[in-house]
Amino acid sequence: METVEVNKFQALPLLSLNHVSLLCRSVWDSMRFYEEVLGFVPIKRPSSFKFNGAWLYNYGIGIHLIENPSMDDLDSIAEPQQINPKDNHISFQCTDVGLVLRRLEDMGMKYVTALVEDEGNKVEQVFFHDPDGYMVELCNCENIPIVPLSSCSFKPRLNSFIKSTPAKCGFMENAMMESLSMEMLNISF
Template sequence: MHQNQLLTSRTKELPARTMTMHHVCLVVSDIAATRDFYVNVLGFEEIHRPTDFVFHGAYFQNGDVEVHVVRETEPGRLARNTPGWEAEELRTGLCHHFAVLVDSFEPFLAAMRERGLERVGGPRVRDDYVEQIYIADPDGHVIELLCQHTPEAGHARRIEIFDLGIAVPVAPGYPVTDPRAKYGVLCGG
């Protein structure tokens, strides 16, 4: 069977060829603290949640992104069962997380600073000029914030974070490479 025919036959066997992500569900310890974070740090709006649910929770939405949260069934269970990510795993994003595309990191980082919080990982600018940082909600759920740069701005930002000493490697155990050595210097760069 030809490669294209094989791919076409596999596609026809799938139950659905296109999907839309509906929501992420997180177990949390404190609905009020979670509400404050998702509404006042990430800019989500709290939306209607089915009233026939017998367990505590809340629904949040920002654009097409929905985050549903449910309160842990036993107080302290979440804290006793954390993944225990190493600092380097958090710093590089090699951990469970969900990601949202944003226009700028600054409003989110400013709201976090107001609460005495800092990012847990990043920054890194990928080869496609997407910058990544990682933040954590009150229960340690990691959220990746992505910001798309133009090639020129992405290259300049890659050099800036390297020179500031805050760029992170692609994964634990890998070095941070000087972007001038790897990608060269663009005009004016």
């Protein structure tokens, strides 16, 4: 795999996202969610851990669940939150957003959809919560190409109060921050 340098800093020898670790009230409930809704599979977890948890894997990504029953003390997670696409979330690529919507409806899950457009490219997004209130996004983000800002005619605004024409690649800065699968594109930044 080739590492592409896109700025003055040398890239680290990173390969891909390995796992996401999440605190949960109930390992059992969270495992069921990630298995039934997202298709993850439980895998062996090191026996040296002295706390309740589980590891799941699929799509080249791991999810590590760590049980923390005292999470009920945290208001932000204990209370059902409004689904807000601009909040912290984990994003997964998918090939059929319609199928995702049908599955969520069949399971009676609440979700929010969004459509992102840039230069004729469209990305469909679906946002929903796991049992502990963590937001999950499923999208077809690969529809928007990854374009390094250095190749754009992007000119940062020096003063946010100055009205000017939006930069042509301004959206790409946000799109590049989305959770895209570098492994599928066979590049890394």
